[in-house]
Amino acid sequence: MSYRGNIRRLQELFEKLEAKALSLGISFSVAQRELIHWRSPSQRHSLKCHSPIPIKGELFCPRDSVRCLRYWFMPALDSSAHFSHRLALVQGAFALIRRLSPPGAGLTPYLCHRLATSLVAPILFYGADLFTPSAGAMARLNTFWHKVQRWTTNCFSATPTRILSVESLLPLVPLLISQWQRVGALRVVCSPPKVNLATACLHPSFPSLSADRAQDALRALTRGLKSVYLPLHGKTPRATPAIRNPRLIEAVAHKTIPFTSGLSRMPMINSHLASPALAIHPQSLMDNTYATLKKRVREALLEEWAHLFLAPGYYHHSPTANHQPFIGLSKFMAARMYQMRARKRYLAAHPTWRTPEAETSCPRCGLEPETFEHAIRACPCRQGACTYLLHHVMSVGHEAPMWSSLPLLKWLTTYISVTSTGFPPMMFPPTTTALPPRCPSHPFKYLPRRFVSFRWLRVRPGRLSLLRQYVSFHC
Numbered sequence: 001m002s003y004r005g006n007i008r009r010l011q012e013l014f015e016k017l018e019a020k021a022l023s024l025g026i027s028f029s030v031a032q033r034e035l036i037h038w039r040s041p042s043q044r045h046s047l048k049c050h051s052p053i054p055i056k057g058e059l060f061c062p063r064d065s066v067r068c069l070r071y072w073f074m075p076a077l078d079s080s081a082h083f084s085h086r087l088a089l090v091q092g093a094f095a096l097i098r099r100l101s102p103p104g105a106g107l108t109p110y111l112c113h114r115l116a117t118s119l120v121a122p123i124l125f126y127g128a129d130l131f132t133p134s135a136g137a138m139a140r141l142n143t144f145w146h147k148v149q150r151w152t153t154n155c156f157s158a159t160p161t162r163i164l165s166v167e168s169l170l171p172l173v174p175l176l177i178s179q180w181q182r183v184g185a186l187r188v189v190c191s192p193p194k195v196n197l198a199t200a201c202l203h204p205s206f207p208s209l210s211a212d213r214a215q216d217a218l219r220a221l222t223r224g225l226k227s228v229y230l231p232l233h234g235k236t237p238r239a240t241p242a243i244r245n246p247r248l249i250e251a252v253a254h255k256t257i258p259f260t261s262g263l264s265r266m267p268m269i270n271s272h273l274a275s276p277a278l279a280i281h282p283q284s285l286m287d288n289t290y291a292t293l294k295k296r297v298r299e300a301l302l303e304e305w306a307h308l309f310l311a312p313g314y315y316h317h318s319p320t321a322n323h324q325p326f327i328g329l330s331k332f333m334a335a336r337m338y339q340m341r342a343r344k345r346y347l348a349a350h351p352t353w354r355t356p357e358a359e360t361s362c363p364r365c366g367l368e369p370e371t372f373e374h375a376i377r378a379c380p381c382r383q384g385a386c387t388y389l390l391h392h393v394m395s396v397g398h399e400a401p402m403w404s405s406l407p408l409l410k411w412l413t414t415y416i417s418v419t420s421t422g423f424p425p426m427m428f429p430p431t432t433t434a435l436p437p438r439c440p441s442h443p444f445k446y447l448p449r450r451f452v453s454f455r456w457l458r459v460r461p462g463r464l465s466l467l468r469q470y471v472s473f474h475c
Helices: 003-023 080-100 109-124 135-153 161-168 173-189 248-259 283-308 331-342 372-378 380-389 406-419 454-459 462-474
Strands: 053-055 058-060 066-068 071-073
Touching (some): 071 080, 080 109, 080 135, 109 135, 109 331, 135 173, 135 331, 161 331, 173 283, 331 406, 372 380
Antiparallel strands (some): 066 071
């Protein structure tokens, strides 16, 4: 169709819509409208129409992009403009959020994770249920998302990004976008057609409880487009590679088919909003079925994450959706745990890409490379503290029960705090972080500050006995 035919068709439809609205006592504000010329892939004309479009005595210049519900649309349905705006918005918001938890201080990693999932991610991935970012936009989103993961865990810049995603419990950007698209598709196909216009545009063969469909669900509007679009049957898998492009709503609905095993029809949520006659099943049954479908989508995310996860040989932890027990500790102590698991920290045997040829021997004993296992269990200079504080910890490997036991992790954090293991060198140089002598003149100075706080002693009486044992051990 030509630009002139599109303009005439728009004017006719607006007159019909205005006449119907006036009969209902409704009027439209024409000045608050933005117009754009849509083109299908087969209508890629070299010339663009920039002539004003007259509607009800007002002229509108065609725009290169329009905004609707914070979605930025372009003539070729390109998503670069939309995600560029989302990235600019989230960068400004994240600049304020990160002040709540600077490196080594501030909020706990648990609260940082909650902020990342409930505030940062919705701003960044808004519109991902409809748009798929291009390769360039995906690279920019990945770069920013890595900053959020690093802020949540306080890991080093040398930490591999795949390890960073597992430690922060924030999946990769392609997986998150696929998750948003599936959840959005579930929300569309499970809504009543009389409430959600997108649901009313589904193909009549889609297995939904309601057979109501809008006229757009038929092929009447696509007959003159040179057979570019072909209706996609509700239970027919999409051909790979696609021979003909289906309508966008049909492609979105087909993302839910892999999760409908055991269901003859899709559940309908909020059916009471459309009509009481649609509530043919108990609402609790519909809600439970919808929750089961969302659970299947989450399980599919974890399966794809585990399939795509390729970590270095020294990292043995697998992707999971469960929080680590130490995520509620202070930001500084939890960061020691994250860095130990990632094998990128202030230990001599954990070199980074900046210092690949650095000395790896232990600066305290000089006998072996200062690995995580050596610093915790095998260093002779720390055997006294290890015997006293870690007598219940038999192993520090990735399968050790220590990583799932909060009491054992608390003893480990006490050991790290007393021996200053993995602390930044500018805070505690290796020459001053050795085990204290047997009879120090001031034994309390080797304890963390919270050990000698009277408020710390008043909270739990058992802590006083712990302090006495420590003093008797060193004195």
